[in-house]
Amino acid sequence: MERLIKPAATYSEIYDNFRWNLPERCNIAHQICDRHAEDPDKIALIHHVGADVRTYTFREIQQRANQFANVLTGLGLNQGDRLMVLLPQHPITAISHVGGWKAGLITVPTSILFGVDGLEYRLNNAEIRAVVTDQANLPKVLEAKALAPSLEHVFVIDGSPEGGALPFHETLNKASDQFTTLMFSPDTPALINYTSGTTGWPKGTLHGHQVLFGHLPGAEVLFDLYPQPGDKMWSPADWAWMGGLGNTLLCGWNYGTPILVFPMAGFDPELTMRMMGEHSIRNAFLTPTMMKLLKPYASLIDAHNVRLRSIISGSEAVGRDLLTSMLEMFKATINEGFGQTEANLTLGNCSGLNHYRIGSLGTPLPGHKASIRDDDGNELPVGEVGNLCFKHPDPVMLLEYWRNPEATAGKFIGDWLISGDLASKDEDGFYWFHGRADDVITSSGYRIGPTEIEDAIIRHPAVSMAAAIGVPHPERTEIIRAYVTLLPGHEPSDALADEIRQSVRDRLAKHEYPREIRFVDSLPMTTTGKVLRRELRAQAKSE
Template sequence: MSRWPVEPAPGEATPAPFGMSQYCVADPAQHAPDRPALVVVHSGPGDESTWTFAQVDDTVRAVAAGLLGLGLQRGDRVLLRMGNRAEFPFVFFGAIAAGLVAVPTSAQLTGEEAAGLLADSGAQVVALDEDLPLSVPPHIPRITAQTIAEWIAGDERAEHDVGHPDRAAFITYTSGTTGRPKGVTHAHRSAWGRRPMYRGWYGLTEGDVMVHAGALNWTYTLGVGLTDPWANAATAVVHDGPTDRLLWPRLVEAYDATHLAAVPGVYRHLLRHGDPAHWDLSSLRAALVAGEALPSPLWREWTETTGVALYESLGMSEVSTFVSSGPEVPVRPGSPGRAQPGRRIAVLDPDRLEDPTPLPVGESGRLAVHRDDPGVMLGYWRRPEENRQVMRGEWFVTNDLASLDVDGYLTYHGRCDDVITAMGYRISPVEVEDALCQIAGVAEVAVAPLDVGDGVTLVCAWVVPTQPPGDTATIRERVLTRAGERLADYKRPREVRVVEALPRTANGKIVRRDLPATPGGGERADE
């Protein structure tokens, strides 16, 4: 089968041998060496750095050679603690090209949070920006921007690692109900497992231009913004300059973008604060949205105002996206769409997960993805019990509740655990509660999502004071200060409500779903 043109077939098997960096970097470099692969916009259009596919390939192989020169062995982990800049994807793919396992982390994490991931992953090397806090043990080498520049300037280049499709390529960390982030281990085959998205969600083809509104060090950007465009010999455009939430239409116009990818909040902000009458989106074939549910009113407003299709997808760190609307799947407001071509999904009885028989049409249950899907993770890093909980026979069983209609369209009914999805991030309430314990004047704290309208969900903390509420402003300030000290920005409560008591079951367990109805006073934190 010819690699070009890229024509995914439903249910196609991952070729063997296979290499993720070979597929995403080397192949397009050989096919279209002089085509722009990566455009990193700094202050705005016209102020950018551009790499062709040949240059990306050379840079990735230089980083791979440098990593191997440190004496690392296949399967060793490389933790990335870097900001929003081009070196991040170069180290990510460089580690994979070397046969190592990349461990990307968010720059928003505190030094303590990042140290926890370093310890859990057992990383043997850390790629570190000097302005990001992290205590690295003396025996673990550090890679800096200067190190990377020296490797690129040198003569050593490694060949792309290829082998069994099931060998580990990267680990991403996601929140869970235990409060301790867990590593999601993905195989090299995960890049091939994204192929159903090309037609099922994007309508992406060779030579297209993808603008992604996320930071380079976000896994959403690494996947939708880089991995998939590069695998199709398409151009990726990202932004690493000062925050400008109205920038995206200008980038679409300046770079003739065919696709724009973002979370719902980006589109909402553009419509509320931008001037659509002055946007030139004529090159844009589709806008893409993921990270959290797309409210139907926002879909209608965007499509009616801009005339550009807005396609939603449903996915997770463990599988990427697997349900979506797209050019070949008409949008049905209120549904993220249908299973992408070749994906096998089912809704299972929550009380009989060992029974592989899907529930009838219309019945709500646990959403599951068949384990023969190459996009399904290898498993949680060093979490055998949690692996047993989700790997049930032939199915990977999610914590999402859903139902399917007669046409295969999915209706999402929320999560059966307490993990919060806010602003495109998954956040463990237990982790936030642990960070907010032992605050003077606070007896108890519980954290849950709060719907504030217009499809916006915030992290909210309900606080029980040690004495009857008096100076609630002081309590609120203490909670927000502690959150700022211990939590990444996206995990911090945006609202604090002081209450007399927390809702509980007869056995004393906090009922988080009842928190939003709990009377109490509070204010929104400045955003």
């Protein structure tokens, strides 16, 4: 499959020569499925469950998606209606999205980790008309359905449906596998992806069919000049959020790359290594949290013949030490990138062309423009910390927050989208993350981002993970408190706290070390694996 970015000797040439060339009419389903289905033997997906391994061709995905599109339209769903997909990574998850897009529906990927309240909020906010789920999640769907008048149809992919739900497979078996995919202008709505809720209630981020094209140059760069012969992709990142759906499923299938799917209860490093080796995975998207958990299992790389070619990492700052250790472990290209629900894959590093800075967010990826600006929209000079912003229009950028014009307007300063992250730009044009704008700690007149502190804490050999917040202080406004989880074999103690505190003080400025350290068994996380510092702040405030 031909790349969008053209070969060049330097990254600057690639970036300067890139131009968007969006089709006049398009559909994500056509781009990632129908085109490849012309070859009846082309493998789309490998589903490994227990001892069973089932492969799906693009032709099979297309036929099943066609049946689902016929079912949806036969039930009276029309272009623009919303379809919630409440499933883990699974072949039916992909089929549901492709079928919905074929019929012009707006799909709403939703994490199975949400409880009834979270589902009820999304069902009503997006006025969902149909849901695809499984037996494990059916009870909470039915409970939420009682409070969601728009929801008419619930499909269940396994077991015996109850509460009026429809059996997915039996229903599709009665439908024709022929369907002409509807084609639209690139800005026609295709999906609503809800924000992870690090600040207030989640907002529905509405994206058009163009969002697929917006991801592609970033994927080509970050997956080390992807695609290449033999590439095969896997990520544990949930397809319910833009990182998992966009970085792997959409980008992978756009280029006809086979994708591995297997169930995993929580992140299992040993199973991860075995599966990556057994299926010859070459490309992976791994968050920093996942890489931290893989770190103690380096010996399994050779034991399972793991031979990754390229890794994307992101969602939180990776940190120099973690990135260095992962490079030593996997001997693969690791490119740290940046993206968010509203505008994914916008910054990144390109190791393949020697264009990178370890620990940085990178520079703007081809087709995207970035800037550091103050709260009034003025561009800040090199080295100053400010709002990380991206230039509109951009195909990867949200169309709007779903039915929330006030929030949409508040997301922009003129033509610049405010990411909500604080960053700085160095003299070479590389961007450096300093923390979420709402996570800033103000202490003794200093504005301190938590990421650098956390990165320093986890360098300690006893530490697994850390989160830093500011807690009120009568003299300093705030002091830094760190919540720390320990690796197996280490026990909390005052002596260990002093040791960690001193190690941070030695590495960072004197005003940046945590005066308080709390040892905890776990940290509150979003469904996307980000630490919820606001929950820690709320806890500290209540104390």
